[in-house]
Amino acid sequence: MRYIRGFREGAAAAALARLIDAEADRGRQYHLMEFCGGHTHAIFRYGVEDLLPSNVRLIHGPGCPVCVLAVPRLDAAIELAQRADVTLVSYGDMLRVPASRRRSLLKARAQGADVHMVYSALEALDIAAAHPKREVVFFAIGFETTTPATAHTILEARRLGLKNFSVYCNHVVTPAAIQSILDSPEVREWGQVRVDGFIGPSHVSAVIGSRPYEYFAQEYQRPVVIAGFEPLDVMQAIRMLVRQLNDGQACVENQFTRGVTREGNRKAQRLVAEVLELRPSFEWRGLGELPYSGLRIKSGYAEFDAERRFAIEVKAVPENAACQCPAIIRGVKKPTDCKIFGNACTPRTPVGSCMVSAEGACAAYYKYRRGAVQAAG
Ligand code: SF4
Numbered sequence: 001m002r003y004i005r006g007f008r009e010g011a012a013a014a015a016l017a018r019l020i021d022a023e024a025d026r027g028r029q030y031h032l033m034e035f036c037g038g039h040t041h042a043i044f045r046y047g048v049e050d051l052l053p054s055n056v057r058l059i060h061g062p063g064c065p066v067c068v069l070a071v072p073r074l075d076a077a078i079e080l081a082q083r084a085d086v087t088l089v090s091y092g093d094m095l096r097v098p099a100s101r102r103r104s105l106l107k108a109r110a111q112g113a114d115v116h117m118v119y120s121a122l123e124a125l126d127i128a129a130a131h132p133k134r135e136v137v138f139f140a141i142g143f144e145t146t147t148p149a150t151a152h153t154i155l156e157a158r159r160l161g162l163k164n165f166s167v168y169c170n171h172v173v174t175p176a177a178i179q180s181i182l183d184s185p186e187v188r189e190w191g192q193v194r195v196d197g198f199i200g201p202s203h204v205s206a207v208i209g210s211r212p213y214e215y216f217a218q219e220y221q222r223p224v225v226i227a228g229f230e231p232l233d234v235m236q237a238i239r240m241l242v243r244q245l246n247d248g249q250a251c252v253e254n255q256f257t258r259g260v261t262r263e264g265n266r267k268a269q270r271l272v273a274e275v276l277e278l279r280p281s282f283e284w285r286g287l288g289e290l291p292y293s294g295l296r297i298k299s300g301y302a303e304f305d306a307e308r309r310f311a312i313e314v315k316a317v318p319e320n321a322a323c324q325c326p327a328i329i330r331g332v333k334k335p336t337d338c339k340i341f342g343n344a345c346t347p348r349t350p351v352g353s354c355m356v357s358a359e360g361a362c363a364a365y366y367k368y369r370r371g372a373v374q375a376a377g
Helices: 002-008 010-023 037-045 071-081 092-096 105-110 122-130 147-160 174-183 202-208 211-219 231-246 266-275 299-304 325-329 361-376
Strands: 030-036 056-063 086-091 114-118 135-142 165-171 197-201 224-227 252-254 276-278 281-284 288-291 295-297
Touching: 002 231, 010 231, 030 037, 030 174, 030 231, 037 056, 037 197, 037 231, 037 361, 056 174, 056 231, 071 086, 071 105, 071 135, 071 165, 086 092, 086 122, 092 105, 092 114, 105 114, 114 122, 122 135, 122 147, 122 165, 135 147, 147 165, 147 266, 147 276, 147 299, 165 295, 165 299, 174 197, 174 202, 174 211, 174 288, 197 202, 197 211, 197 231, 202 211, 202 224, 202 266, 211 224, 211 252, 224 231, 266 276, 295 299, 325 361
Parallel strands: 030 056, 030 197, 086 114, 086 135, 135 165, 197 224, 224 252
Antiparallel strands: 276 295, 281 288
16 A cells, blocks of 8 residues: 555645646647546546546546457357356456346356356466366456466466367457547547547556557547556646647657556567467457457467367347447447446446446446436436
8 A cells, every 4th residue: 555545645636636727728628538447447436537627528438358348259258158068267357247138157157157257367277277177268358468368378278288278369459449449430520529638558558568559649649648547647647638738749658657668568578479469350349340459369379279179150149229338438428328327237237348347437437426427317
């Protein structure tokens, strides 16, 4: 806590709020997107929005690992888990995400499927070693923060000579999602979503560095500030974005200098490059098919690729018509625009992925804004 309290200091937050208020030009609007759900939760938890002038608006982006997983890929994981010879292993949030026909991995487990929750990808190797007659599949999801662990686990599986272990790889990359937002018709043509600058996730940049964002800053003329997840980190990043926009600049700045460099973690990058490669195209929930936005296992490690081992088929399914997750992920709608927010859909009875994860926008609204929403309604 010693190193956290300083970044939650109320007096410092008030001082930063006064600076933002003084520097934000009353004659213009500032629309800033926090890409990551971790930032969304920090913003709600500490009431950051309430400290900002009314012309500085925050838009919640798609950076929630379980929210952006396309339903057909989750369906395929459930079908894999239902095989008699398979033990499916994944992170806890993933188990509760609703798939098509109101299914989930948790419900599949209740019906007899062998589904395990783990905190680390390496735990899947222990399960595989302990159950040599079972096919143990790690259902890998997430952005660049979890990708190196998956790559390391595959290398470890080879070193240990495990023959009954494979990975269903669904990792995605952050810069491709930001580019898709900037290229979307809502931003480029229809003006439905205005994004003047981005607050970038520091845990992603601890791995990939700040350099991959330089392209957007230059090409799309949008500033990016890589920020930590404490309230003062977020507020300082907002001030940095306001200043850049006032000065007509669009460059990448690093607020989280205590953990992020321009180059990132070279060792982690080498691990990923050894085992994984970009797919030509990958489907995201809400964003559709995006070129070079997801990772697959390289042919040199094909024996650990569950998609090849089990000939996994990903079949298109319609979205639940009541759920607005796709529009929320794109920043077009807010959770409170969904008619079943807080009634049919709650964290206990999630209808969409955005209500499941600790990083989902609907879960953040439900946890921190429900009272205000009910009072206003
Ligand atoms: S409230 Fe539930 S159903 Fe509505 S958009 Fe959010 S997750 Fe989907």
